[in-house]
Each structure stands twice: as C-alpha cells, then as structure tokens.
Amino acid sequence: MERFIKAISSPGAKGATAGVAPTQRVDLGAVVNLSDDSIAICMENSEKCEPVFKKKMLDRYLDKVVHVAGSGYVFVLVMSILLVWAFLGIKFGKEEMWQVVISDFQAIFCYIFDSFLMRQQLVGYEMHMTVAACLRSRNVSNTRMLRQMVEDCKSEKISQIEYLDQDMIASEFPKINWLGRLSNLVATVTGHAVTVGLYWVCIFIWIGFGHHCGWSNQWQLYINSATSALMVFVFVFLENIREQHRQYSESCMALIHKTDAALELRLRTITGDTIDNEPVVIPGPYVRRIQRGIYYYADVVGTLVGIALMCIVVIIWLVIGPAMSFDANWWLIIGTYTGLIGMTDGFILRNVFYHLGLHEDESFDQVRTEDLAMYDLIGVSPPCEDEVQESGFSYRISAAVGWFCSHEVVALFGAMVMLGLLIGASVMKWSTTGQLLCNVPPSIIETFFMIILITSQNMADAKRRALLFNIYKRRRYLLLYLNSRTICDEK
Incomplete structure (x- = not known):
C-alpha cells in the first residue's frame, strides 16, 4: 500500500538532480611532449567524456515518437493537410457539420501535441539539469588541479592567454542550418508583440459582428474554424522548432563535453592527479502547493497518460454514437472534451516552461560562477561573453505578458474558467450552442497561449545558444592556456 501511495504521489516532485562527469584516465604515451596541436590530440584521446542518460524502454519509445512529431516531414504533412482543408472549405465551408468535424480534428490533434510539447519540456529540463551537474562535477576536479598547478609553479612566470579571434572560435562551434x-525568423514574426496584437484585433472584430449575425452557431463556428487552423499551425511549428533546438543543443553540448574532458585530461597530465570526479547534486526548486499540483498535472500529461485517457473517452464517444444518431451534438462532444483539456494544458505549458526554465538558468549561472573562479585562480581575465539583447518595446511587452501568464494563480484561473464553461454548457443542457461555448473560448485562449509560448521559446533559444557558446569558449581558452604557458614541472 505504501508503495502504491508513493507511486501516485511521486509525480510533481522536482527533486534534486545528481550528475558525475566521466573521469578521464591519463595515457602518458599519448599526451607527453605535446605539439602545437595538443588541443586536438587531447580531444581525440578524451573518450567517454559525455554523461550517459539512462532511460526505461517505454520512455525511449515515447521520446522517439515525440522526435518524429517534431520532424520536418510531419510539419510539411500537416501544412499540406491544412491547405487541402482550406481548398475544400471553399465548397463545404458553409455547412455546419463540415466546420464541426474540422473543429473536432483540430481539438484532438492539439490535445495530442499538448502531451508531446509537455514531454519535450520535461525531458529537456532533466537533460539540462544533468548536464549542469556533470559540468560542475568536472569543475570540482579541474579547480583542484589548477590550484595544485599554481602552487607548484608559483615561482614561475605564467603567461597570459593570447585570445583567439572571435570568428575562429565561432567557426569551431556548431552552426544553425x-x-x-x-524557423527562427518565422518564430520571431509569429511571436512578435505586433502579431499578438493583431490576433486580438481580429478577435474583437469577430465579436463586433456578433450582433449582426444574431450570435448564431454559424457565427461561433466561423471563429472556431479560423482559430482551429491557426492553432494547428502553431502547435506543429512549436513542436518543430523545439525539436530543431534540441538537436542543435545536443551537438553543442557534445563539443562542450569533449572540450571539457580534454581540459581535465591535460590537467591530469600536468599534475598527475588520479582522483575520480565526484558527483554533484543540484537541489530541486522550491515548490509551493499550487505549483506542486501544476507539476503533478504536467508529469501526468508528459508521460502521455493524458492520451491514454483520451483513447478511453474516444471509445466511449464512439459507443454512444448510435444512441445520438451521430448528430452535430455527438460530433461536438469529443471536441468539447479535448478543447477544455487543451485550454488547461495551454495554461500549464506556459507555467512549466517559465518556472523550469528559471531553475535551469540558475544551475547554469552556478557553472559560470565556477568557471570564472578558475580564471581568478590562475590570474587571467576570462574571455568576453556573447549576450542577447534584452531591449526594445516588443521584447519588454512579450516578457511582461509571458511573466504574467506564467503565474501559478493564472494557471489556477484557467481551471476555474474550464469549470465555469462546464457549468454554462450544463445549464444549456449540452445543446449545440452550449457545446460551442466550451469550444470557442478555449480555442481562442489556447491559441493565444501557444503564440506567446513561441515568443518565449524564441527568446529562451537565443539565450541558450549564447550560454552554450560562452561555456565552450571559457573551456577552449583554458585549454589553450594550459598548452601555451610555461610548464615548470610536467609529469
């Protein structure tokens, strides 16, 4: 019983992250009498330098599905479906059943991609935290060996680093294809404050025509179809840019780990140190009760339990179809369910992205602090860092809206809105109008949240690219320093 209680209560707990960098063993025959190409030699002989991420078989399969969903092939396929839908809408667009079916397709599609995006977020968080722990693990050893080297050579003159050209360092780093x-350009335009403003202008224009259209079901279906198409694009595009960023980040981190391992190997050659790298544990973020509940929900969705629940709902929906004569109300039921859940997921995604991202930034800030401490230890100025411009009206507006929408109270408000819509639909006895009430507002709200999530994703990606480049540059110059200084006693 205790094991069962522990299993169902474990989601949502963002505990500590432990990581240990693989220890580099000195091969004296390979690294003594290093030539001018010693950096390359060290890096070639730095085997098993990257941390190993162990996952269960089900998790591996789920991650493969998510990777495929974010691929360019799926993006092109979905865009082609949207174009076909647009052309067919010229003929069938005025039919209520046509718009209802399209609404259902959009709701189910976005419901599934909600789970994929959540899993991307959670897996990315675990990977970044583990990487930060491993970098700090090797920093402990490198700092110890640098201190020993300085003490042994304090009577010797230590040369300063002759900094390489910025373009030369940049040429070594992975390039964005x-x-x-x-994708970055499209993301910038899509998530721009002006685009978000235009989105709400269109919504208010639609509301303005409500009286002229008699607040009819057809009037509601018009905006539902428009936001459905936009939401499908936003979801598949966000999935795609996240997948591209994951691949790029992994290539950057592979180079960072290799350079870091080469730095450790060079220090072990100089000092003769054989102490293994020690594990580093990064404490989890402080989480209040409401935020813990949000993380719990995110973990459930991120393990795709939500999709399993949706499959059960779809089966029930199909079973009751004959009893409802497969009418418009029956078609709207599945859209109502997925639409309401999708709106809640939009609130949760925005919240989780912001709060987990903050903890990742704090962890990498600690890596930076330790890196700079090593430069202080040897009395050398660190290289200048790349920075992302955080100014401009659009940036400030986007950042403010993102911060506000990420608050846990806003996520709680989203759940209250869902409850209110359910009550409204029940009062209307779940008629077509009542179900549209549960489809249209959630579609408008969720589309807005996904658009501002693109803005935040674009900002976060730019910062992360600069962060990774700075981490690499600091290690690259330390390695250059070790191979250009006067060695007083190389063992």
Whole structure:
C-alpha cells in the first residue's frame, strides 16, 4: 500500500538532480611532449567524456515518437493537410457539420501535441539539469588541479592567454542550418508583440459582428474554424522548432563535453592527479502547493497518460454514437472534451516552461560562477561573453505578458474558467450552442497561449545558444592556456 501511495504521489516532485562527469584516465604515451596541436590530440584521446542518460524502454519509445512529431516531414504533412482543408472549405465551408468535424480534428490533434510539447519540456529540463551537474562535477576536479598547478609553479612566470579571434572560435562551434534560421525568423514574426496584437484585433472584430449575425452557431463556428487552423499551425511549428533546438543543443553540448574532458585530461597530465570526479547534486526548486499540483498535472500529461485517457473517452464517444444518431451534438462532444483539456494544458505549458526554465538558468549561472573562479585562480581575465539583447518595446511587452501568464494563480484561473464553461454548457443542457461555448473560448485562449509560448521559446533559444557558446569558449581558452604557458614541472 505504501508503495502504491508513493507511486501516485511521486509525480510533481522536482527533486534534486545528481550528475558525475566521466573521469578521464591519463595515457602518458599519448599526451607527453605535446605539439602545437595538443588541443586536438587531447580531444581525440578524451573518450567517454559525455554523461550517459539512462532511460526505461517505454520512455525511449515515447521520446522517439515525440522526435518524429517534431520532424520536418510531419510539419510539411500537416501544412499540406491544412491547405487541402482550406481548398475544400471553399465548397463545404458553409455547412455546419463540415466546420464541426474540422473543429473536432483540430481539438484532438492539439490535445495530442499538448502531451508531446509537455514531454519535450520535461525531458529537456532533466537533460539540462544533468548536464549542469556533470559540468560542475568536472569543475570540482579541474579547480583542484589548477590550484595544485599554481602552487607548484608559483615561482614561475605564467603567461597570459593570447585570445583567439572571435570568428575562429565561432567557426569551431556548431552552426544553425538554413532551416533553423528560417524557423527562427518565422518564430520571431509569429511571436512578435505586433502579431499578438493583431490576433486580438481580429478577435474583437469577430465579436463586433456578433450582433449582426444574431450570435448564431454559424457565427461561433466561423471563429472556431479560423482559430482551429491557426492553432494547428502553431502547435506543429512549436513542436518543430523545439525539436530543431534540441538537436542543435545536443551537438553543442557534445563539443562542450569533449572540450571539457580534454581540459581535465591535460590537467591530469600536468599534475598527475588520479582522483575520480565526484558527483554533484543540484537541489530541486522550491515548490509551493499550487505549483506542486501544476507539476503533478504536467508529469501526468508528459508521460502521455493524458492520451491514454483520451483513447478511453474516444471509445466511449464512439459507443454512444448510435444512441445520438451521430448528430452535430455527438460530433461536438469529443471536441468539447479535448478543447477544455487543451485550454488547461495551454495554461500549464506556459507555467512549466517559465518556472523550469528559471531553475535551469540558475544551475547554469552556478557553472559560470565556477568557471570564472578558475580564471581568478590562475590570474587571467576570462574571455568576453556573447549576450542577447534584452531591449526594445516588443521584447519588454512579450516578457511582461509571458511573466504574467506564467503565474501559478493564472494557471489556477484557467481551471476555474474550464469549470465555469462546464457549468454554462450544463445549464444549456449540452445543446449545440452550449457545446460551442466550451469550444470557442478555449480555442481562442489556447491559441493565444501557444503564440506567446513561441515568443518565449524564441527568446529562451537565443539565450541558450549564447550560454552554450560562452561555456565552450571559457573551456577552449583554458585549454589553450594550459598548452601555451610555461610548464615548470610536467609529469
């Protein structure tokens, strides 16, 4: 019984993250009498330098599905479906059943991609936290060996680093391909404050026509179809840019780990140190009760339990179809369920992205602090860092809206809105109008949250690219320093 209680209560707990960098063993025959190409030699002989991420078989399969969902092939396929839908809408667009079916397709599609996006977020968080712990693990050993080296050579003159050209360092770092650059441009335009403003202008224009259209079901279906198409695009695009960023980050971190391991190997050669790298534990973020509940929900959705629940609902929905004569109300039921849940997921996604991202930033800030301490130890100025411009009206507006929408109280408000819509639909006896009440507002709200999530994602990606480049540059110059200084007693 205790095991069962522990299993169902464990989701939502963002505990400590432990990591240990693989210890580099000195091969004297390979690294003594290093030539001018010693950096390359060290890096070539730095085996098993990356941390190993162990996952259960089900998690591996789920991650593969998420990777495929974010691929360019799926993006092109979904865009093609949207174009076909738009052309067919010229002929069938005025039919109520046509718009209801399209609304159902959009709701189910976005419901599934909600789970994929949540899993991307949670897996990315675990990976970044583990990477930060491993970098700090090797920093402990490198700091110890640098201190020993300085003490042994305090009577010797230590040369300063002759900094390499910025372009030369940048040329060594992974490049963003043309598709990534195009996606970043589209993300910048899509998530721009002006775009968000235009979105709400269109919504208010639609509301303005409500009286002229008699507040009819057809009037509601018009905006539902428009936001459905936009939401499908936003979801698949967000999934795609996240997948591209994951691949790019992994290539950057692979180079960082290799350079970091080369730095450790070089220090062990100089000092003769054989002490294994020690594990580093990064404490989990402080979480209040409401936020813990949000994380719990996110963990359930991120393990795709939500999709399993949706499958059960779909089966029940199909079973009751004959009893409802497969009418418009029957078609709307599945859209109502997925629409309400999807709106809640939009609130949760925005919240989780912001709060887990803060903890990741704090962890990498600690890595930076330890890196700079090593430069202080050897009395050398660290290289200048790349920075992302955090100014401009659009940036400030986007950042403010993102911060506000990420608050746990706003996420709680989203749940209250869902409850209110359910009560309203029940009062209307779940008629077509009542169900549209549960489809249209959630569709409008969720689309807005996904658009501002693109803005935040774009900002976070730019910061993370600069952060990774700075981490690499600091290690690259330390390694250059070790191979250009006067060695007083190389063992």
